[in-house]
Amino acid sequence: MLNRLKALAKRLLAIVWIRRLYEVSQRSVAEIFGAHRILSIPYSMATFPTFNREQFAVLRGRRDYYRNMARQRRSHTELRRNIHRLEKGISMQPRRPVFALDYLLETIEFYERASADFAKSASGSIDREEMDWAYSVLTEYFSIVDGSHPLVAAARTRFQATHALFKADDARSKPYPRSNTVLSEVGYEDMLALAQQRRSIRWFKQEAVPRDLLDKALLVARQAPTACNRLPYEFRIFDDPELVTRIAGIPFGSAGYSHQIPAVAVVVGRLHHYFSARDRHAIYVDSSLAAMGFMFALETLGLSSSVINWPDFEPLEKKMQNTLNLDYDERVVMLIAIGYADPDGLIPYSQKKSLGIIRRYNDLGQ
Numbered sequence: 001m002l003n004r005l006k007a008l009a010k011r012l013l014a015i016v017w018i019r020r021l022y023e024v025s026q027r028s029v030a031e032i033f034g035a036h037r038i039l040s041i042p043y044s045m046a047t048f049p050t051f052n053r054e055q056f057a058v059l060r061g062r063r064d065y066y067r068n069m070a071r072q073r074r075s076h077t078e079l080r081r082n083i084h085r086l087e088k089g090i091s092m093q094p095r096r097p098v099f100a101l102d103y104l105l106e107t108i109e110f111y112e113r114a115s116a117d118f119a120k121s122a123s124g125s126i127d128r129e130e131m132d133w134a135y136s137v138l139t140e141y142f143s144i145v146d147g148s149h150p151l152v153a154a155a156r157t158r159f160q161a162t163h164a165l166f167k168a169d170d171a172r173s174k175p176y177p178r179s180n181t182v183l184s185e186v187g188y189e190d191m192l193a194l195a196q197q198r199r200s201i202r203w204f205k206q207e208a209v210p211r212d213l214l215d216k217a218l219l220v221a222r223q224a225p226t227a228c229n230r231l232p233y234e235f236r237i238f239d240d241p242e243l244v245t246r247i248a249g250i251p252f253g254s255a256g257y258s259h260q261i262p263a264v265a266v267v268v269g270r271l272h273h274y275f276s277a278r279d280r281h282a283i284y285v286d287s288s289l290a291a292m293g294f295m296f297a298l299e300t301l302g303l304s305s306s307v308i309n310w311p312d313f314e315p316l317e318k319k320m321q322n323t324l325n326l327d328y329d330e331r332v333v334m335l336i337a338i339g340y341a342d343p344d345g346l347i348p349y350s351q352k353k354s355l356g357i358i359r360r361y362n363d364l365g366q
Contacts (some may be wrong), residue, residue, distance in 0.1 A: 060328040064327075200348070
C-alpha cells in the first residue's frame with residue numbers, strides 16, 4: 001500500500017513539473033513573439049497548421065461568393081446586402097435627392113438575376129419573402145429619388161422590366177417611422193428576470209423537444225441584427241438520440257453530460273456570404289447575437305439550454321467537418337444543448353463581474 005502511495009505521489013509530482021515546464025515555455029514564446037507584430041510572422045509560419053484552416057475557410061468563402069452568383073440559390077446574399085444599403089440610404093436624415101449611384105446598377109443586376117432564377121425555379125426553391133422585400137425597397141427608392149438623373153432613369157427602366165413577379169403591399173417591408181413600431185409590453189424588470197432565469201443547464205429530463213417550439217425560438221433568433229442583413233448562419237438542429245449523442249460528444253466542453261442531452265443545435269457560420277477577408281469575423285458576431293436571442297426564447301417556452309464551447313482545434317474541426325459534411329467555408333461557432341431542465345440538477349452559480357470591471361465611460365485607455 002505504501003509503495004502504491006509513493007508511486008502515485010511520484011506521478012503527481014511529475015505531472016506538476018510537466019505542467020510548469022509547459023507554462024514556462026509558452027510564456028517565453030509569448031513574450032518573445034508577442035513583443036512586436038513583425039516577430040509574429042515567423043511564429044505564424046512555424047505554427048502554420050494552427051491558423052491554416054481559418055485562412056483557407058476565408059479564401060474558400062470568397063471563392064464561393066463569386067461562384068454562387070452564377071448559381072440558382074434560395075437566398076441571394078449579394079442582393080440582400082445591396083437592398084439593405086438602399087434601406088439605409090432611404091433612412092438618412094437629411095436624405096439626398098439622389099444617392100446610391102455607385103452601386104445602383106449593380107443592385108439592379110443582382111435583382112435581375114434573382115428574378116430570372118425565381119421565374120424558372122420550382123415553387124419554394126427561392127425565398128419569396130426576400131424577393132418581395134427587394135421589390136418593395138426598390139419601388140420606394142425609385143419613388144423618392146430624382147428620376148431625371150440618367151443613371152437612375154436607366155436603372156428604373158431595367159427594374160420595371162422585372163417587377164411584375166413580386167409585390168409591395170406590406171408597409172413594413174420598407175423603411176418606416178419609428179413611431180409605427182408595435183412596442184412590446186416587456187419591461188426592464190421582466191427582461192432582467194429572464195436574463196437571470198437563463199442559466200447554463202447541463203442536466204435534462206429525458207423528454208423529446210417539440211420542433212414547433214424550436215422553430216418559435218428561431219423566429220426570435222433571426223431578428224438579431226446582422227451585417228447588411230445577410231444572416232450568414234445556419235442552426236443545424238439534431239433531435240435523433242443517436243445523432244445527438246454522437247455530435248454533442250465531439251467538443252471537449254460536453255464531457256460527462258453529452259450522453260443525456262435531448263437535442264443539440266450546431267450554429268454554423270458561412271463565409272461564402274462575403275467577398276472580402278475584412279468581414280471574416282462577422283459570422284461569429286452575427287451568429288452569436290442570434291444564438292442569445294434563441295436561448296432567451298427557449299426560456300420563455302419552458303426549455304433550457306447550455307452553450308457548448310467550440311475550440312479552434314484541428315482534430316475536432318476535422319471530426320465535426322466529416323460528421324456534418326461541412327464545406328471548408330462553413331465554420332462551427334458553438335453548440336447549444338437543448339431540453340427540459342432536470343429540476344434536481346445542480347447549476348453552477350457563476351458569479352458575474354461587477355459593472356465597475358466590465359464598464360467604462362469616456363475612457364480612452366490612457
